[in-house]
Amino acid sequence: MIIDSHCHLQMEDYSNDLPSVLSKAKENGICSFIVIGFDLQSSIKAKELSQKYDFIHPVYGIHPYDTKEYDISVFSELEDLIREFPPLAIGETGLDYYRDISPKDKQKNFFNRHIELASRYNLPLVIHLRDAFNDAYDIMKGTNRRNDILHCFTGQENDINRFSEFNMYFGISGIVTFKNNELSKLVNLIPQDRILIETDSPYLAPVPKRGKRNEPANLSFILETISNLLGKDKTHLINMLLENTRNAYRYSFNEC
Numbered sequence: 001m002i003i004d005s006h007c008h009l010q011m012e013d014y015s016n017d018l019p020s021v022l023s024k025a026k027e028n029g030i031c032s033f034i035v036i037g038f039d040l041q042s043s044i045k046a047k048e049l050s051q052k053y054d055f056i057h058p059v060y061g062i063h064p065y066d067t068k069e070y071d072i073s074v075f076s077e078l079e080d081l082i083r084e085f086p087p088l089a090i091g092e093t094g095l096d097y098y099r100d101i102s103p104k105d106k107q108k109n110f111f112n113r114h115i116e117l118a119s120r121y122n123l124p125l126v127i128h129l130r131d132a133f134n135d136a137y138d139i140m141k142g143t144n145r146r147n148d149i150l151h152c153f154t155g156q157e158n159d160i161n162r163f164s165e166f167n168m169y170f171g172i173s174g175i176v177t178f179k180n181n182e183l184s185k186l187v188n189l190i191p192q193d194r195i196l197i198e199t200d201s202p203y204l205a206p207v208p209k210r211g212k213r214n215e216p217a218n219l220s221f222i223l224e225t226i227s228n229l230l231g232k233d234k235t236h237l238i239n240m241l242l243e244n245t246r247n248a249y250r251y252s253f254n255e256c
């Protein structure tokens, strides 16, 4: 059994064909989907999908890009959602300095508040970081957070080492299949019980689907690549990833 540990199936991109996207995934052995909110509306939609399908599980939060749209009152709305339908985690939150979309101070403030929320409800955090590893490390160091999830890892070797101080899980996306990517050289350096895989659909479609809308069925290309990089046969790898995903999200997940 394979789990897509990070995707956005609540997006408009799937409004016409979600049932066939799901059945295609299941044909490829992917039978649970963690659907991640990135703003209030998408968190609500993640909840609604999870109410409709028992193999979909929601995560609620405000992506760093979207922080500029909100003031802190949004956190009481996120709390309402948590009480209505408990999520597997809080996020995606974090810091993104690659694009200058939301002010850094706002991003940091929201990251801190997501951390408080996750701690209050004893949930893991799903963290998005791009070009902001130093600030995120400083923020995390001031907390006692452990066992959170750094999704779509794009850092360096030294980031694996320092974020491992927090017993972080590292999500590997389709980037690992791209030509001349840096990530392939690092996969072997991540502690094996800390590796997760994700599509981040509809973004980051792996080779040979690069440039198209991504979907969970494409997880098989990422699996294949990681299996080669780690020199691990696929069955063994799938079992390892299932165990890791269960531990990271503290949930057992149903069989297909």
Ligand SMILES: [Zn+2]
Binding pocket: 006, 008, 036, 092, 200
């Ligand atoms: Zn995402």
